[in-house]
Amino acid sequence: MKRDMDLCRKVLQCIEGLNTGVYTIDAGNLGDEFCGVEQDAVNHHVKILVGAGFIDATGGSVRGAPLVKGLTWEGHEFVEKSWDQGLWEKAKQTVKEKTGGLTVELLSAVLASLAKKAVGLGD
Numbered sequence: 149m150k151r152d153m154d155l156c157r158k159v160l161q162c163i164e165g166l167n168t169g170v171y172t173i174d175a176g177n178l179g180d181e182f183c184g185v186e187q188d189a190v191n192h193h194v195k196i197l198v199g200a201g202f203i204d205a206t207g208g209s210v211r212g213a214p215l216v217k218g219l220t221w222e223g224h225e226f227v228e229k230s231w232d233q234g235l236w237e238k239a240k241q242t243v244k245e246k247t248g249g250l251t252v253e254l255l256s257a258v259l260a261s262l263a264k265k266a267v268g269l270g271d
Contacts, residue, residue, distance in 0.1 A: 149192045151251045155185065157236065159193050160202060160227045163219055170206060170211035187213070200252065202226060226252070229259040238262060 159173060173194050174187070194214045197203045202223035206215040219227065230236050239258040243250055 149189065151196060152189070152193065153240065153252075153255065154251075156197060157227075157230050159190065159197060160219060160223055162230070163203060163216055164224065164227050166216075166218070167182050168218070169229065171216050172210050173216060174213065193201075197223070228255060229256055229263065235259060235262050235266070 159216075162173060163171075163174045173190055191213050194203060194216060198205045198214060198216075200222075201220055203214075204220050204223075206217060208215045230239075236259070239255055239262060240250060242258050243254045247254065
């Protein structure tokens with residue numbers, strides 16, 4: 149299954165909004181932004197985000213859905229950098245144009261650069 153950075157962002161934003169506890173991320177109960185997204189795709193993206201160090205999980209699962217405890221520091225940092233839809237779209241466009249693909253590392257760097265420029269700290 150191909151990684152979808154928009155879905156990664158949505159999953160992280162969803163997890164950030166949860167209360168303390170242990171959860172499965174259920175595409176059917178997550179609101180309109182997940183409309184039409186298969187549960188298998190959500191599970192896959194949760195798993196790769198756990199592997200990337202963005203999500204804290206228990207290691208267990210329910211019906212294939214990883215049990216999530218919350219975001220890690222890195223997960224929170226990425227959500228904060230990517231929260232603004234305009235900056236997100238601009239960062240994706242910039243990275244795709246320059247490299248032909250999207251990586252978390254480059255997206256994070258471009259998002260940080262765009263945010264710095266927005267507050268007068270960039271070039």
